[in-house]
Amino acid sequence: MQFITTRGGAGISGAEAIVRGIAPDGGLYVPESFPRLSISEITGMARDSYAGLAAHILSLFLTDFSRAELDELCARAYARFDDPQIAPVKPIGGGFSLIELFHGPTQAFKDVALQILPHLLSASRRKVLEARRILILTATSGDTGKAALCGFQDVAGVDVRVFYPDGGVSEVQEAQMTTQPGENLKVFAVKGNFDDAQTEVKRIFLSKEIAHKLDERGTVLSSANSINLGRLLPQVVYYFYAYLKLLSAGAIEPGDEINFAVPTGNFGNILAAYYAKRMGLPVHKLICASNKNHVLYDFINSGEYNKNREFFLTQSPSMDILVSSNLERLLFELAGRDGARVREWMAALNEGGRYALEEDAHSRLRAAFSSGWADDEETGYAIRRARAERGIVVDPHTAVALAVAEAYREREGDRRETVVVSTASPFKFPSFVYASLTGELPPGDEFAVVSALSALIGISAPASILALPSLPVLHRDVIEVGQMKDAIFY
Numbered sequence: 037m038q039f040i041t042t043r044g045g046a047g048i049s050g051a052e053a054i055v056r057g058i059a060p061d062g063g064l065y066v067p068e069s070f071p072r073l074s075i076s077e078i079t080g081m082a083r084d085s086y087a088g089l090a091a092h093i094l095s096l097f098l099t100d101f102s103r104a105e106l107d108e109l110c111a112r113a114y115a116r117f118d119d120p121q122i123a124p125v126k127p128i129g130g131g132f133s134l135i136e137l138f139h140g141p142t143q144a145f146k147d148v149a150l151q152i153l154p155h156l157l158s159a160s161r162r163k164v165l166e167a168r169r170i171l172i173l174t175a176t177s178g179d180t181g182k183a184a185l186c187g188f189q190d191v192a193g194v195d196v197r198v199f200y201p202d203g204g205v206s207e208v209q210e211a212q213m214t215t216q217p218g219e220n221l222k223v224f225a226v227k228g229n230f231d232d233a234q235t236e237v238k239r240i241f242l243s244k245e246i247a248h249k250l251d252e253r254g255t256v257l258s259s260a261n262s263i264n265l266g267r268l269l270p271q272v273v274y275y276f277y278a279y280l281k282l283l284s285a286g287a288i289e290p291g292d293e294i295n296f297a298v299p300t301g302n303f304g305n306i307l308a309a310y311y312a313k314r315m316g317l318p319v320h321k322l323i324c325a326s327n328k329n330h331v332l333y334d335f336i337n338s339g340e341y342n343k344n345r346e347f348f349l350t351q352s353p354s355m356d357i358l359v360s361s362n363l364e365r366l367l368f369e370l371a372g373r374d375g376a377r378v379r380e381w382m383a384a385l386n387e388g389g390r391y392a393l394e395e396d397a398h399s400r401l402r403a404a405f406s407s408g409w410a411d412d413e414e415t416g417y418a419i420r421r422a423r424a425e426r427g428i429v430v431d432p433h434t435a436v437a438l439a440v441a442e443a444y445r446e447r448e449g450d451r452r453e454t455v456v457v458s459t460a461s462p463f464k465f466p467s468f469v470y471a472s473l474t475g476e477l478p479p480g481d482e483f484a485v486v487s488a489l490s491a492l493i494g495i496s497a498p499a500s501i502l503a504l505p506s507l508p509v510l511h512r513d514v515i516e517v518g519q520m521k522d523a524i525f526y
């Protein structure tokens with residue numbers, strides 16, 4: 037299998053695409069075609085472990101890796117999760133289920149891909165780069181940063197620089213990043229929002245001057261953001277896993293269509309669901325859930341993408357995004373895989389901050405996706421309701437998806453089983469969850485709230501979060517966006 041670019045660029049191997057991260061033409065790597073699985077091939081995987089299923093799905097794409105190599109990579113990647121199922125699927129009543137993707141070491145769904153990406157990248161480096169080092173640049177809205185740091189800690193031949201918006205992440209998220217040890221890692225708070233940091237990282241990637249300077253030091257740039265193919269492909273796996281678990285629980289019959297509701301920011305998670313659908317997984321609607329920054333909701337409904345709007349900081353910070361990078365991969369499909377059309381849309385986005393789909397592309401979009409959004413007030417209400425009516429405690433991102441999924445079911449009368457993708461532990465956002473459940477906040481900092489939340493809901497907080505206040509802060513730099521290009525050389 038070769039990987040071509042969304043802007044019409046020629047194909048390269050999986051290992052090369054993983055090492056490069058972003059394509060030299062500014063586009064993203066996509067599979068030259070989607071491997072197709074029949075219903076009996078899908079049900080045939082029902083007894084695979086999570087790691088076994090992951091190796092199977094990845095082997096359909098990464099044909100330059102041996103199956104034995106992928107089996108080993110996946111077994112290592114998923115050894116650090118605190119639930120033997122990796123991604124447990126739980127019925128929550130009324131035709132809804134939850135797939136919990138937060139059982140990795142940093143309590144957010146990013147771990148599912150970022151625990152395997154370092155292994156994929158190391159193996160890819162051996163295949164295509166020989167002795168050169170890889171420098172990973174990552175802009176984060178909170179969760180990617182910690183997950184990347186944790187996954188890449190002391191990985192040989194790879195350095196990592198993480199940039200997060202100063203004041204734009206939760207206290208727990210910030211402490212997770214600034215206390216991260218590892219000789220090969222550096223973390224910077226950037227004076228700007230996530231989009232500022234992400235745009236600057238993209239600019240650094242495309243700078244010939246910086247590439248040249250790094251090349252002289254025997255280093256190549258790569259990305260751990262969800263634009264990297266090595267992030268995207270492992271996310272396809274849990275959509276199959278969810279389907280198989282519903283089958284074995286008897287909630288659906290082979291071939292039944294289901295829906296997925298996904299709290300969406302950079303569009304990586306929900307795009308992986310779309311890939312699973314294209315591979316033959318019986319999916320009816322992908323429900324794209326946004327917060328008050330609902331540029332994607334407007335796009336799905338109107339066909340026009342317009343980032344010229346006010347940016348809001350919300351209680352679901354990992355979705356505070358106005359330019360969703362991975363959307364370009366969907367655009368490529370909506371354009372009938374015509375890279376020239378994608379180039380035109382992206383040029384319009386660059387110049388005027390907007391583009392509009394033609395009718396054919398918009399109707400393809402609406403056929404596969406539905407959408408909704410919830411502001412902080414509705415999100416808090418959804419957290420309270422989920423506990424009262426379903427007996428579960430969800431984080432604000434999951435609550436957005438749950439609220440949107442419930443509204444979708446009500447509005448459309450669609451009775452298909454709907455899986456809500458749960459992307460973070462409630463203990464990662466303790467203040468908002470606590471306040472939503474009780475209507476008040478206990479005194480003290482966010483870590484005091486972690487303990488109070490734990491007592492309130494009768495679930496112990498993850499040990500790694502409880503340990504944070506006693507860990508030394510190792511990263512304190514606050515920099516301007518313009519200093520990021522120099523910071524990568526520290």
Ligand SMILES: *Cc1c(COP(=O)(O)O)cnc(C)c1O
Nearest residue numbers: 179301302303304305354459460
């Ligand atoms: C990253 C993240 C999201 C958004 O996922 P995308 O792939 O960027 O759309 C949602 N919830 C949480 C908790 C996250 O960390």
